[in-house]
Amino acid sequence: MKMEYDRCRMLIEDSLGVFFTGKYPYGILLESMRYSLLGESKRIRPVLCLKFCEAAGGDMNKTLDAACAIEMLHTYSLIHDDLPCMDDDEIRRSAPSNHIKYGEFTATLAGDALQAAAFDTLLNSKLAPDAVVEMARILAKAAGAHGICGGQFLDMGDTRPSIAEIEEIHRLKTSALISAATRIGVVAAGGTQEQVIAAEEYALALGLAFQVRDDLLDHISTTEQLGKPTGSDKKSEKMTFAALMSEDECRDVILRETKKAAEALDNNFSDPSFLVWMAQMLAERKY
Numbered sequence: 001m002k003m004e005y006d007r008c009r010m011l012i013e014d015s016l017g018v019f020f021t022g023k024y025p026y027g028i029l030l031e032s033m034r035y036s037l038l039g040e041s042k043r044i045r046p047v048l049c050l051k052f053c054e055a056a057g058g059d060m061n062k063t064l065d066a067a068c069a070i071e072m073l074h075t076y077s078l079i080h081d082d083l084p085c086m087d088d089d090e091i092r093r094s095a096p097s098n099h100i101k102y103g104e105f106t107a108t109l110a111g112d113a114l115q116a117a118a119f120d121t122l123l124n125s126k127l128a129p130d131a132v133v134e135m136a137r138i139l140a141k142a143a144g145a146h147g148i149c150g151g152q153f154l155d156m157g158d159t160r161p162s163i164a165e166i167e168e169i170h171r172l173k174t175s176a177l178i179s180a181a182t183r184i185g186v187v188a189a190g191g192t193q194e195q196v197i198a199a200e201e202y203a204l205a206l207g208l209a210f211q212v213r214d215d216l217l218d219h220i221s222t223t224e225q226l227g228k229p230t231g232s233d234k235k236s237e238k239m240t241f242a243a244l245m246s247e248d249e250c251r252d253v254i255l256r257e258t259k260k261a262a263e264a265l266d267n268n269f270s271d272p273s274f275l276v277w278m279a280q281m282l283a284e285r286k287y
Contacts, residue, residue: 058189
């Protein structure tokens with residue numbers, strides 16, 4: 001399974017590498033976009049897009065534009081998330097954050113441009129027009145007030161949220177784009193509505209497990225291992241799953257939600273083995 005994961009990652013890396021090249025008066029802006037887009041990454045969302053497409057009977061190669069679009073949107077969200085007015089993080093993907101390297105105004109515009117490029121890339125897909133429109137609709141909703149932006153807004157609040165409220169934050173901020181990636185893969189393949197629903201159920205459970213694991217790693221890992229600052233949530237007294245639950249309780253949630261993700265695939269896809277493996281791999285990850 002690891003070899004297949006690496007193969008998918010390389011397909012995505014090769015596809016992303018052709019974007020934002022050439023000489024223009026605004027070349028530094030393009031350079032900053034490529035800097036964050038091509039940084040070290042697990043490429044979880046685009047890999048899920050490709051593999052859900054395959055699981056629903058589609059051709060992964062025809063879905064690469066959609067997968068790249070998802071990664072562009074994800075990268076935009078990371079650039080903006082790191083800005084001084086947001087989480088004010090100086091390291092991302094084992095390198096200086098975009099605003100540290102290029103300055104705040106360039107980083108802000110790089111994020112803006114990547115979000116626009118995501119839709120430009122998706123809408124230029126060679127898939128059937130009705131599928132492309134549906135994929136764009138899914139991605140737009142995940143990006144907006146009912147997705148990433150809404151989740152980030154709630155996350156920036158100065159209240160002390162409960163566990164249920166933190167779940168809602170990350171249903172929007174984390175799970176929404178993971179869900180979009182899985183559903184876009186199914187739509188690209190021409191899959192059934194039952195498969196779209198199963199993909200969403202998988203993604204929501206996976207997203208919660210992923211975020212709890214992320215919060216736990218912030219407490220127990222190192223900056224070198226994660227490629228981003230650790231302990232920052234505790235220093236800023238930010239309410240996270242790991243701040244409100246014990247380590248064992250966090251692990252129980254990760255186990256439960258990972259199992260739920262796998263069960264969502266039952267009887268909906270002919271061979272979900274890779275997707276089950278990926279959920280387990282993410283649940284056990286060290287970075």
